[in-house]
Amino acid sequence: MAPKPNPKVAKAFRAMKDLGISEDMVKPALKNLLKLYDKNWEHIEAENYRALIDAIFEIEDEEQVHHQPEQPLKRPRPGNQDQDFSLVEENIATTSATFLHFANTNSDTALNNTDPQQLQDTMEPSKLAVSNSNPSDESESDSPPSCLRPRGRRPTSSKALAIAEASEAHQPCDTNETLYLSQMSLKDQHKELVPSHPSEEDNTLSERLSQGAQDISNGKDTEEEFIGKCDSANGVHRVIPPENETSTSFHNSANGITDGVLLLPEDAALSTHGLYTSIHDNESGPADNSIGTVNRKKVLEMGAEKSVSVIKNKWNQARTSETTYLLDATDITKGEENVRISIINHYNDVFPPSFCYINESLVGRKAQVNVSLAQIGKEDCCSTCARDCLSLKDICICTRSTGGRYAYTTDGILNEEFLEECISMTRNPQKHSQFFCEDCPLQVRKDKDAREPCKGHLVRKIIKECWRKCQCSKHCGNRLVQRGISHKLQVFMTSGGKGWGLRTLVDLPKGTFVCEYVGEILTVSELYLRNQSCLGNCADAVVLDAGWASSKEIKEDKALCLDATVYGNVARFINHRCADANLVAIPVEVETPDHFYHRVAFFTSKKVGALEELTRDYGINFNDCDHFTRPFSCRCGSTFCRNMKHYNRKRTKENALLPFDFKI
Numbered sequence: 120m121a122p123k124p125n126p127k128v129a130k131a132f133r134a135m136k137d138l139g140i141s142e143d144m145v146k147p148a149l150k151n152l153l154k155l156y157d158k159n160w161e162h163i164e165a166e167n168y169r170a171l172i173d174a175i176f177e178i179e180d181e182e183q184v185h186h187q188p189e190q191p192l193k194r195p196r197p198g199n200q201d202q203d204f205s206l207v208e209e210n211i212a213t214t215s216a217t218f219l220h221f222a223n224t225n226s227d228t229a230l231n232n233t234d235p236q237q238l239q240d241t242m243e244p245s246k247l248a249v250s251n252s253n254p255s256d257e258s259e260s261d262s263p264p265s266c267l268r269p270r271g272r273r274p275t276s277s278k279a280l281a282i283a284e285a286s287e288a289h290q291p292c293d294t295n296e297t298l299y300l301s302q303m304s305l306k307d308q309h310k311e312l313v314p315s316h317p318s319e320e321d322n323t324l325s326e327r328l329s330q331g332a333q334d335i336s337n338g339k340d341t342e343e344e345f346i347g348k349c350d351s352a353n354g355v356h357r358v359i360p361p362e363n364e365t366s367t368s369f370h371n372s373a374n375g376i377t378d379g380v381l382l383l384p385e386d387a388a389l390s391t392h393g394l395y396t397s398i399h400d401n402e403s404g405p406a407d408n409s410i411g412t413v414n415r416k417k418v419l420e421m422g423a424e425k426s427v428s429v430i431k432n433k434w435n436q437a438r439t440s441e442t443t444y445l446l447d448a449t450d451i452t453k454g455e456e457n458v459r460i461s462i463i464n465h466y467n468d469v470f471p472p473s474f475c476y477i478n479e480s481l482v483g484r485k486a487q488v489n490v491s492l493a494q495i496g497k498e499d500c501c502s503t504c505a506r507d508c509l510s511l512k513d514i515c516i517c518t519r520s521t522g523g524r525y526a527y528t529t530d531g532i533l534n535e536e537f538l539e540e541c542i543s544m545t546r547n548p549q550k551h552s553q554f555f556c557e558d559c560p561l562q563v564r565k566d567k568d569a570r571e572p573c574k575g576h577l578v579r580k581i582i583k584e585c586w587r588k589c590q591c592s593k594h595c596g597n598r599l600v601q602r603g604i605s606h607k608l609q610v611f612m613t614s615g616g617k618g619w620g621l622r623t624l625v626d627l628p629k630g631t632f633v634c635e636y637v638g639e640i641l642t643v644s645e646l647y648l649r650n651q652s653c654l655g656n657c658a659d660a661v662v663l664d665a666g667w668a669s670s671k672e673i674k675e676d677k678a679l680c681l682d683a684t685v686y687g688n689v690a691r692f693i694n695h696r697c698a699d700a701n702l703v704a705i706p707v708e709v710e711t712p713d714h715f716y717h718r719v720a721f722f723t724s725k726k727v728g729a730l731e732e733l734t735r736d737y738g739i740n741f742n743d744c745d746h747f748t749r750p751f752s753c754r755c756g757s758t759f760c761r762n763m764k765h766y767n768r769k770r771t772k773e774n775a776l777l778p779f780d781f782k783i
């Protein structure tokens with residue numbers, strides 16, 4: 120019998136995998152570190168495997184010196200975001216190559232004309248590497264306790280493919296069919312997909328990319344050009360037939376929605392643990408070990424039936440007790456947004472985290488959110504305006520919270536002055552008014568002995584949009600965030616070891632609304648408990664403290680936050696950048712006169728070019744464990760990085776042995 124793997128090793132591999140780092144890269148680095156630290160795991164595990172990440176990059180740097188071809192995983196150099204951008208651009212050939220192939224699947228000519236040798240010549244070896252790792256080879260019997268949240272998992276065993284092929288091969292291609300990431304590996308396709316010498320008449324790759332995105336958002340039937348098309352002859356990926364049940368959307372159900380906020384019932388198994396336990400407990404799938412069988416499970420019931428799609432992977436479940444949500448690679452939003460948002464990974468074979476896409480926040484079990492229409496008084500809505508408030512002579516009452524000025528311009532972007540003030544608050548909070556609570560909800564959750572005084576909350580500027588009780592039209596210029604995402608975005612695997620990220624596919628002027636942060640509305644205490652049970656693997660949350668200044672006492676059920684770990688929107692993929700991030704978060708009131716609940720909207724703080732990664736400052740103090748964001752070694756690449764002072768890439772071996780706080 121093969122020896123059981125060390126659980127610490129398995130845990131380290133898993134942590135690196137979450138960051139998009141392949142096993143092949145982890146192995147040599149981990150071996151070196153174990154030698155260096157004399158198998159003392161404390162140093163290796165510290166600060167979320169910071170030493171390991173550094174060691175991986177060092178090996179990679181060395182390799183880059185010795186082997187000229189570019190490696191896929193690159194550390195962003197300190198300096199600016201353009202660096203990140205250029206990395207994306209550098210590698211866009213790979214991404215677009217995939218698109219090019221798909222664009223040609225209709226005629227098949229490109230594929231037929233492709234000389235595999237020429238293809239190889241055009242690709243760097245690292246990008247051609249096809250992961251042969253078979254999950255069945257990874258013994259998971261000793262795998263570390265998995266976080267209670269579900270995670271993306273890639274059923275790549277030969278058995279999985281065999282079953283998929285048997286049931287789906289030779290099915291005709293149907294543009295209505297949806298290609299799910301869980302059934303494909305973009306990387307595996309690279310060998311066959313990249314045309315050797317794109318003709319000179321071809322559009323530039325980035326133009327094609329943009330065009331692909333445009334086609335998708337225009338709803339043309341060229342989806343396959345963008346992400347994939349059933350190609351059973353080549354066996355490059357499999358297609359799951361369309362689901363024949365009703366939409367997976369919670370959002371559209373009439374029941375349960377109160378003034379724009381969807382309420383889940385007490386017994387809806389909202390906690391991560393509860394949700395997945397309930398799925399597992401009730402499922403009665405096929406008795407065999409089939410993989411990739413799609414099952415639908417009623418998880419939430421509220422009068423009308425709502426169902427959640429789960430990909431039931433018996434084989435995976437037996438090993439990890441994890442359930443994976445289906446993810447549509449052409450549109451991770453499941454149609455919940457006005458635009459489709461695709462997801463792409465051309466760096467490694469890591470699958471995206473599994474989560475349930477929602478476009479409006481859901482009220483959790485304990486949070487108290489007042490959404491009653493009766494609470495919206497005359498002073499909170501414009502009852503004499505008509506059509507577009509912004510075009511009227513008289514300033515409407517909805518500008519009360521923004522000092523009698525509209526936050527938006529008639530061009531549909533944020534007012535420059537207002538934006539600059541919000542940016543300044545984010546970058547230099549100490550220069551702005553703050554208030555300090557007597558019993559800070561962020562401290563109350565702690566043991567009495569560990570409590571510290573309130574660290575202060577900014578008195579933030581809040582946008583109040585017009586809402587349904589107002590007399591203006593739905594197209595009023597003072598209703599921007601409530602109309603949802605309108606620009607083309609894409610989730611992509613970053614090149615700098617930050618895992619998945621979000622980027623724009625079009626140029627965005629300064630002050631453009633990009634998206635909201637959507638998730639479960641929890642109390643701070645609920646989040647605290649959830650994070651504790653999550654064994655360090657929760658996504659990040661946003662505290663809704665903009666209204667706290669208006670109240671002397673903040674009751675427990677009013678201290679709210681948003682957690683996008685299990686239910687969330689595209690904002691859950693936005694990575695952190697210290698100080699000079701290109702997005703700024705601004706509280707917005709829409710239909711909620713309750714000052715303890717507000718939405719959080721992201722606007723561009725500068726002009727952002729197409730394909731540039733979108734980033735926000737999480738507001739982390741990297742020396743302070745109090746922040747809800749799970750600690751990570753910052754790889755933002757900013758010259759203002761608050762985590763850089765501890766970091767020196769060229770450190771000596773002796774230095775490597777020092778605790779991180781002492782490194783220079």
Ligand SMILES: C[S@@+](CC[C@H](N)C(=O)[O-])C[C@H]1O[C@@H](n2cnc3c(N)ncnc32)[C@H](O)[C@@H]1O
Pocket residue numbers: 137472616617618619620658659690691692693694695696749750751752753754755
């Ligand atoms: C809200 S998630 C962002 C999406 C995430 N990258 C993913 O793959 O799902 C936040 C997590 O992303 C990673 N992350 C975000 N910004 C980072 C940065 N500047 N450097 C390193 N890791 C980062 C950290 O692991 C963090 O806990």
